[in-house]
Structures are given as structure tokens and as C-alpha cells.
Amino acid sequence: MSNDPQTNAASAEPGDPEYMEATRMSFGDHLEELRIRLILSLIGVVAGAVLGLIFAKSLMSLLCQPLIAVLMRHHLPSQLVSLSPASTFSVYMKLGLLSGLILAMPWVLVQIWQFVASGLYPKEQRFVQRFLPVSIGLFALGVGFVYWIVLPIVLNFFVTFNESFAVEFEGLTGIQRLLIGDPHVTGDDDAANPDSTAPNPLNIPILPQDPPAPKHGDTWLNLETGRLCVRVGGETLTTQLSPGSGDGRISSQFSVDFYTSFVLMLMLAFGLAFQLPIAVFFLVWAGLVTTEQLGRSRKIIILVIFIIAAVLTPPDVVSQILLAIPMWGLFEAGLIFAKRWKAVR
Structure with a gap:
């Protein structure tokens, strides 16, 4: 019998001990293979992070679309809040790194499966090669499921839940009026008792969408977004109108740091779970x-x-x-x- 491992492997059947011995990798070979796969995975993550940092603004706009849609649906200001001077910059870095990890995850999965395959027999390696595209597709499916299904449901649920906790203001008590005064009394009889019969020259048009070519001084209410708009020079100034008086209302305002972390971690979790x-x-x-x-x-x-x-x-x-x-x-x-x-x- 030949002592050449390749000759033995070629002549032996996959179930024979000679075949298993001839195709077995040493511990040192496994460590070397692991080192190579880790380096390749790290290169992929770094490349993904660079792309994430380059396109961070576009990615941020893409991630915020579900939130903006929900906030506009509830006639709330469609904006995120920065709670510290460096918050947006830290979000920029985090967005680049986490989005880079998500972008590189299919490549990382390839390296993981390749490392696993290096310690398997040819029959088992064929299994890895066959299911590797499926694994990448399932990860992409999980990320897409979060973006198009999970986020609208979760965000709409919590915004609606927050609105249900609005507290109605029942008016000042006698002791409160004595201690802090009546905020509605201005000392001006004309202001305190306006003439209800006086003509009101303000008549704001209510439009389904913004006009295509507004002029300087034009004012309108966008019925779709609930925004009061005023055209000043070459730009349009807007303010968000909300239903009710606003007393005791719990307004859903999300910090940019929390929201991006929330979305990216959900995408990573669903991609792996799938x-x-x-x-x-x-x-x-x-x-x-x-x-x-x-x-x-x-x-x-x-x-x-x-x-x-x-x-x-x-x-x-x-x-x-x-x-x-x-x-x-x-x-x-x-x-x-x-x-x-x-x-x-």
C-alpha cells in the first residue's frame, strides 16, 4: 500500500478509515485556516465600514424612511433629536461601523462556512457549497423583513401607544391660581375679551399637497403632512400641526443615536436568526x-x-x-x- 496520503485518499472510499485519515487536517492547519478566514473577514468588515462612512448620509436617509412615514401619518414632526453636541458625529461613526458589519455579513458568512468546510470531508463540503447562497439569501431576507415589515409595525405601535397616554388638563385650581396666577389674564381687556364679531382676514388654503410653484408670502396647509407652510424668498418655512390642544400630550421624539442603534441591531439580529x-x-x-x-x-x-x-x-x-x-x-x-x-x- 502506498504511503502517499493523496494516493490513499484517491483509492479509498469516503467511509473508509484510510480516507478519513488521509483527508484529516492537523491542528496547526486548522489554526492557519482560522487565521486566514479571520483576516479575510476583517478585511470585508473594514471595506464595508469604509463604504458605510462614505454613504452614511444616504444610509441615514434610507433608515429613517419608515420612521418619517409613521410620524407623518400621526401628524408629528418628522425629525430626529440630537441630545448632545457630539451625538450626531458619534451616530455617523456608529452608522458606518454597524452598517459596514451588516454589508459585510454575507462575506463573513462565506468565510465562516469556508472555515467549517476546511475541516469536513468532500461530501460535507458539498453541503456547505450548496447551502452557502441560501445562507446569504436568508440573511438578506431577514434584513429586508425588518425594514419593510417590522419597523412600520413596531414604530406605529409605540407612537400610537404614546398618544394614548395623553393627559387632559382640567384647569387651574383655586390654590394654583393664588400661587402662580392665571396665565390667561393679560391685563388687557381687549386681549382678554376679543370681539367675536370682528372680521378675520386670515384665510389659509388647505391643499392636498404643496403647490408646484409657490410665491413669496404664500401660506397654505398641507393636508397630507399636516404642516403649515409659508413661502419666504426662495425657501418654504414649515411647522407641524398636531391634533388637539397639546396639553399633556406625549410627543414621540426619538434621538438619532437611539433610533439608528435600534434599527441596525434589529437588522443584524433578524439576519442571523433567519x-x-x-x-x-x-x-x-x-x-x-x-x-x-x-x-x-x-x-x-x-x-x-x-x-x-x-x-x-x-x-x-x-x-x-x-x-x-x-x-x-x-x-x-x-x-x-x-x-x-x-x-x-
Whole structure:
């Protein structure tokens, strides 16, 4: 028998001990492969971060679209708040780094799978090569699911919830009037008692959209956005009008730092969680578990899914449910796929 590992590997069958010995990597080879994959992953993340920093403003505009749509729907100021002088700059850096990580995640997944494949046999490597595009597609699907489905639902829920906590002002009590005075008494009889029969020259047109070519001094109310607009020179000044008097109203104003972190972490969490079907199929394919065992343990697995969703998402129940339910469905999809593969095997 030849002592050449390649000759032995070529003549042996995949299940033979000689084949397994000939194709086995040493511990040093595994460390070298790990080093190479880490370097390549880091290069991808750095490249993604550079792109993220270059296009940070465009990315910020893209991330804010769901929030702006919800705020406009509730006739609230469609703007974010910077709570410190350096807050926006720190958000710029964070946006570049986190968005770079998300952009580079498909490349990082390639490196992870390639490292795993280096320690597998050819049959197992074919599995990795076959499911690598699926893994990247599922990650992209998770990110898109957050942007188009989760964010509108979560943001609309919390803005509506905040508005439901509006406190009605019942007027000053006698003691309050004595201590702080009556803010409605100005000392001017004409101002305190206006003539209700006097003509009101202010007549603001209500338009479904902004006029195409407003002139200097034009004033109008945009019915779609709820904004009062005044044309001054070459620009339009606006202010957001809100329903009600505003007394005791809880206005939903989000800081730019919190919102960007919230969105990017959700995208990363959903992208990783959407890898569940591949994980389920791999466990069955590798013989670590059977489909029958997974089916019998369904209740425990669902509980674990909800726990994982609570860990991956921000501390609110809505985001946790919106992640747990798709993960449950993805688990069932992976289980069905594994059963069909086992049936035709």
C-alpha cells in the first residue's frame, strides 16, 4: 500500500478509515485556516465600514424612511433629536461601523462556512457549497423583513401607544391660581375679551399637497403632512400641526443615536436568526438529531426560540414577538425540508 496520503485518499472510499485519515487536517492547519478566514473577514468588515462612512448620509436617509412615514401619518414632526453636541458625529461613526458589519455579513458568512468546510470531508463540503447562497439569501431576507415589515409595525405601535397616554388638563385650581396666577389674564381687556364679531382676514388654503410653484408670502396647509407652510424668498418655512390642544400630550421624539442603534441591531439580529432553517437541516443531515426528536421537542424548541428572540431584540415585547414568530416558522420550514430530504434519501 502506498504511503502517499493523496494516493490513499484517491483509492479509498469516503467511509473508509484510510480516507478519513488521509483527508484529516492537523491542528496547526486548522489554526492557519482560522487565521486566514479571520483576516479575510476583517478585511470585508473594514471595506464595508469604509463604504458605510462614505454613504452614511444616504444610509441615514434610507433608515429613517419608515420612521418619517409613521410620524407623518400621526401628524408629528418628522425629525430626529440630537441630545448632545457630539451625538450626531458619534451616530455617523456608529452608522458606518454597524452598517459596514451588516454589508459585510454575507462575506463573513462565506468565510465562516469556508472555515467549517476546511475541516469536513468532500461530501460535507458539498453541503456547505450548496447551502452557502441560501445562507446569504436568508440573511438578506431577514434584513429586508425588518425594514419593510417590522419597523412600520413596531414604530406605529409605540407612537400610537404614546398618544394614548395623553393627559387632559382640567384647569387651574383655586390654590394654583393664588400661587402662580392665571396665565390667561393679560391685563388687557381687549386681549382678554376679543370681539367675536370682528372680521378675520386670515384665510389659509388647505391643499392636498404643496403647490408646484409657490410665491413669496404664500401660506397654505398641507393636508397630507399636516404642516403649515409659508413661502419666504426662495425657501418654504414649515411647522407641524398636531391634533388637539397639546396639553399633556406625549410627543414621540426619538434621538438619532437611539433610533439608528435600534434599527441596525434589529437588522443584524433578524439576519442571523433567519439562518435557523439551515441549522435545523444541518443537524439532521449530520445525524446529530432526528426529525422525530425535533418534532417531540417542539414545545421546548419554541420556548428556546422566544428566549433567543428576547435576547437578540431590544427590550420591547413587540420586537420579540415579530422575531419569534418568523423563527418558529423558519424552524418548521427547516424541519419539513429535512423530513422530505430524509424520505427521498
